Amino acid sequence: MNKIFEVRGLSKIYGPGCPLCIESTGPDADTNICPHCGSVVAIHDVSFDLFEGEILGLMGESGSGKSTVVKCLYFDQPPSSGEAVFFDRDRQHELFALNAAQQRWLRNHRFGMVYQNPHLGLNFNISAGGNIAERLLMSDLMDYGAIRARARELLARTEVLLSRMDELPKNFSGGMQQRVQIAKALATQPPLLFLDEVTTGLDLSVQARILDLILEIQQELKTAMIVVTHDLGVIRLLTGRALVMKYGRIIEAGLTDQILEDPQHAYTQRLVASAL
Amino acid sequence: MNMTSHTPTAYNFGFLDEYAKKEVRRAILKAVSIPGYQVPYASREMPMGRGFGTGGLQLTLSLIGPGEVLKVIDQGSDDSVNAVNLRQFIEMTCPGVSTTTRTAEATLIQSRHRIPERPLTGDQIIVLQVPYPDALVVVEPSEDKRKIMHGEADYSRLLVKLYEDIVQFDEITISHRYPTRINGHYVIDPSPIPRWDVPKLHHSRSLALFGAGREKKIYAVPPHTDAEPLVFTDVPFRVEDFRDGEGRRRACERCGCADSFLDEFVDGSGEKVYQCSDSDWCDEHLAEANQGVTA
Amino acid sequence: MKPPVLQVEGYSKHFELHEQGKLIPSSHNVNFSVHAGELTALIGPTGAGKSSVLKGIYRTYLPSSGRMLYRDANGRELDLAQAGEHQILELRRWEIGFVTQFLHCLPRQATLDVVAQPLFALGAAREEAREQAAELLAAMNLPQRLWSVSPATFSGGEKQRVNLARGFIAKPRLLLLDEPTASLDPATAERVIALIEGLKANGTAMLAIFHHPEVTGRLADRVVELSPPPAIEELLKEIA
Numbered sequence: 001m002n003k004i005f006e007v008r009g010l011s012k013i014y015g016p017g018c019p020l021c022i023e024s025t026g027p028d029a030d031t032n033i034c035p036h037c038g039s040v041v042a043i044h045d046v047s048f049d050l051f052e053g054e055i056l057g058l059m060g061e062s063g064s065g066k067s068t069v070v071k072c073l074y075f076d077q078p079p080s081s082g083e084a085v086f087f088d089r090d091r092q093h094e095l096f097a098l099n100a101a102q103q104r105w106l107r108n109h110r111f112g113m114v115y116q117n118p119h120l121g122l123n124f125n126i127s128a129g130g131n132i133a134e135r136l137l138m139s140d141l142m143d144y145g146a147i148r149a150r151a152r153e154l155l156a157r158t159e160v161l162l163s164r165m166d167e168l169p170k171n172f173s174g175g176m177q178q179r180v181q182i183a184k185a186l187a188t189q190p191p192l193l194f195l196d197e198v199t200t201g202l203d204l205s206v207q208a209r210i211l212d213l214i215l216e217i218q219q220e221l222k223t224a225m226i227v228v229t230h231d232l233g234v235i236r237l238l239t240g241r242a243l244v245m246k247y248g249r250i251i252e253a254g255l256t257d258q259i260l261e262d263p264q265h266a267y268t269q270r271l272v273a274s275a276l
Numbered sequence: 277m278n279m280t281s282h283t284p285t286a287y288n289f290g291f292l293d294e295y296a297k298k299e300v301r302r303a304i305l306k307a308v309s310i311p312g313y314q315v316p317y318a319s320r321e322m323p324m325g326r327g328f329g330t331g332g333l334q335l336t337l338s339l340i341g342p343g344e345v346l347k348v349i350d351q352g353s354d355d356s357v358n359a360v361n362l363r364q365f366i367e368m369t370c371p372g373v374s375t376t377t378r379t380a381e382a383t384l385i386q387s388r389h390r391i392p393e394r395p396l397t398g399d400q401i402i403v404l405q406v407p408y409p410d411a412l413v414v415v416e417p418s419e420d421k422r423k424i425m426h427g428e429a430d431y432s433r434l435l436v437k438l439y440e441d442i443v444q445f446d447e448i449t450i451s452h453r454y455p456t457r458i459n460g461h462y463v464i465d466p467s468p469i470p471r472w473d474v475p476k477l478h479h480s481r482s483l484a485l486f487g488a489g490r491e492k493k494i495y496a497v498p499p500h501t502d503a504e505p506l507v508f509t510d511v512p513f514r515v516e517d518f519r520d521g522e523g524r525r526r527a528c529e530r531c532g533c534a535d536s537f538l539d540e541f542v543d544g545s546g547e548k549v550y551q552c553s554d555s556d557w558c559d560e561h562l563a564e565a566n567q568g569v570t571a
Numbered sequence: 572m573k574p575p576v577l578q579v580e581g582y583s584k585h586f587e588l589h590e591q592g593k594l595i596p597s598s599h600n601v602n603f604s605v606h607a608g609e610l611t612a613l614i615g616p617t618g619a620g621k622s623s624v625l626k627g628i629y630r631t632y633l634p635s636s637g638r639m640l641y642r643d644a645n646g647r648e649l650d651l652a653q654a655g656e657h658q659i660l661e662l663r664r665w666e667i668g669f670v671t672q673f674l675h676c677l678p679r680q681a682t683l684d685v686v687a688q689p690l691f692a693l694g695a696a697r698e699e700a701r702e703q704a705a706e707l708l709a710a711m712n713l714p715q716r717l718w719s720v721s722p723a724t725f726s727g728g729e730k731q732r733v734n735l736a737r738g739f740i741a742k743p744r745l746l747l748l749d750e751p752t753a754s755l756d757p758a759t760a761e762r763v764i765a766l767i768e769g770l771k772a773n774g775t776a777m778l779a780i781f782h783h784p785e786v787t788g789r790l791a792d793r794v795v796e797l798s799p800p801p802a803i804e805e806l807l808k809e810i811a
Contacts, residue, residue, distance in 0.1 A: 266589030
């Protein structure tokens with residue numbers, strides 16, 4: 001197995017920051033707001049590796065910083081400090097040393113993102129097929145017929161009715177919007193996919209089918225994924241390894257079944273006990 | 277150019293002061309150096325409302341000198357109100373400049389919405405008046421983001437517009453301001469010229485300058501430069517189709533020309549009639565036809 | 572004699588519950604070995620920590636102390652207690668199988684696909700994997716009408732057979748079995764026993780806990796008796 005992603009010391013502070021920020025926040029301080037300068041330490045010193053085809057879970061309550069990690073890695077927000085190396089075939093990219101155009105290239109060609117809120121991942125003013133076309137056009141596929149064919153193939157794969165391909169996504173149900181988002185994210189066959197609370201807020205039966213789809217895709221395409229969720233059921237079903245976050249820090253990391261059945265940290269024990 | 281005033285008026289030659297002209301010329305040089313790039317400039321106050329061609333006028337006034345032969349056209353016609361007013365203004369403020377309606381005679385042509393049918397030469401410059409300089413404005417409201425998109429040549433969202441057009445109407449329905457890629461990088465709004473005129477920009481012998489007075493931008497398509505309309509590889513760019521119901525190419529009612537851009541009118545009896553949009557082109561053809569008759 | 576596939580030395584496991592301030596002992600000082608083509612059975616009273624040994628080897632539990640030396644297909648030895656997470660995941664994929672008493676699977680997934688899952692994960696062709704799954708389910712006497720539906724609504728015995736088939740299908744080098752025949756009727760239990768014997772004959776090393784002593788007697792090549800861990804006070808003394 002090859003390493004695809006190496007994240008070291010990722011930190012993100014909102015606000016001016018001060019020398020006391022780090023020691024005054026975190027799980028022990030029971031806050032992520034620095035009492036001295038009011039800055040929010042969203043994440044601090046987050047490090048992990050991701051291997052090809054692996055699904056890694058990021059779990060924790062809201063405000064734990066799990067979404068911030070993904071936003072930094074997908075270039076939605078620049079981190080305050082830290083490194084992330086993406087190993088792509090025979091090349092490697094230090095994400096935060098790249099210029100804006102290089103970052104955009106990686107984002108469009110080699111990464112995919114599925115947001116909890118479909119408004120973030122989809123343009124609601126253009127059709128479902130147009131949304132997929134946009135991503136294909138970003139990666140320089142300029143043949144209308146080929147774009148149509150690929151969009152059709154992706155929507156069929158994610159079980160969206162092809163008769164609705166040319167409709168606006170705002171007319172779709174929540175589950176269907178997520179399917180279109182997944183199809184769009186997969187358009188360029190990226191080796192790395194970020195999934196941010198993708199099933200939160202959906203009906204249970206719809207959730208199950210989306211999870212099923214994600215796992216099938218992971219096996220078919222060997223896509224590595226980082227799954228952000230507060231739902232332990234999603235973590236159990238999808239991920240092989242997981243990181244537990246609280247107030248911006250990783251407090252526990254391990255094999256998913258181990259974290260759920262033999263949690264080491266007091267906070268994880270409470271989290272798991274309250275869910276079962 | 278001449279700084280001293282040859283006229284009884286109190287104005288400097290070309291209305292603008294020499295510093296204003298220099299600034300516009302610097303912007304022109306930059307625009308020519310970076311084909312398709314929208315160069316910001318100060319855009320002076322002119323004695324007419326913005327939106328009436330002040331961008332084009334400032335370009336013309338900065339380029340023109342005594343001995344120059346100027347043609348001003350609006351939608352192909354030298355006689356429309358806008359063209360007449362601009363021409364008179366330039367005649368008044370630029371003594372020693374002559375004007376013409378003949379494309380072949382002009383050294384400098386200021387135009388709104390059309391490029392003349394007669395191919396321009398290397399000795400001519402065409403100045404186009406531009407209301408909206410940025411082709412990306414339809415997909416991205418933030419100018420900051422548009423600048424980044426231009427810098428990275430990221431035009432995928434414009435192409436999505438074309439995609440949606442084909443999905444809905446089976447063809448690209450953009451009639452004017454067709455987004456055109458210059459020298460393989462920047463995509464410009466070529467001003468409200470019809471699709472018919474877009475191919476004339478490609479490897480043209482003359483320099484094309486675009487001036488947007490209200491939006492304070494100048495850009496250029498230099499001579500012998502690629503100007504390619506955005507298209508899909510399998511959906512070629514098409515100009516306006518002037519065939520009638522039976523598939524015959526319509527001809528100009530007046531001069532009989534069957535290979536020019538036609539305007540549609542409704543005559544007194546309610547019938548649709550077609551006429552050359554370029555009045556000079558039409559006149560020339562008519563003269564040739566009459567000569568043929570008299571000979 | 573060939574070296575054992577798995578050599579467990581001094582394995583202990585206790586749980587530290589931070590919230591309650593409690594230490595719960597589970598397994599204590601367990602020693603045994605598992606060999607290729609042989610079955611080692613763990614016996615002992617309830618609370619002796621038999622399941623905890625299996626979970627420790629599979630790393631569902633983090634061992635508290637001891638070594639668990641595993642010799643992989645390439646002859647390399649590594650301590651499962653210390654191995655990296657990705658090493659463990661790779662071993663789970665390719666070499667070590669675990670049949671628990673519970674069936675965790677995706678909702679909606681057809682039984683045939685649940686069973687074929689380990690082969691899918693190894694990159695096998697879907698149809699081929701499903702054929703093998705069908706063979707196993709037939710051998711275990713699971714009615715064919717159930718193959719295309721999700722096991723979510725199955726009876727205990729049916730679920731157990733699905734679980735066993737999934738554990739057997741990839742022919743692991745080391746198979747951990749936690750009461751594999753507990754809720755099966757005698758006829759089906761016989762079929763499962765036959766399958767276990769078949770795997771053994773093919774060289775799989777097995778570590779098992781059986782509900783019935785007579786099954787242990789029939790299948791086990793080695794028997795290891797675990798005794799309940801000492802009281803917490805004793806344990807604390809030992810740790811200190």
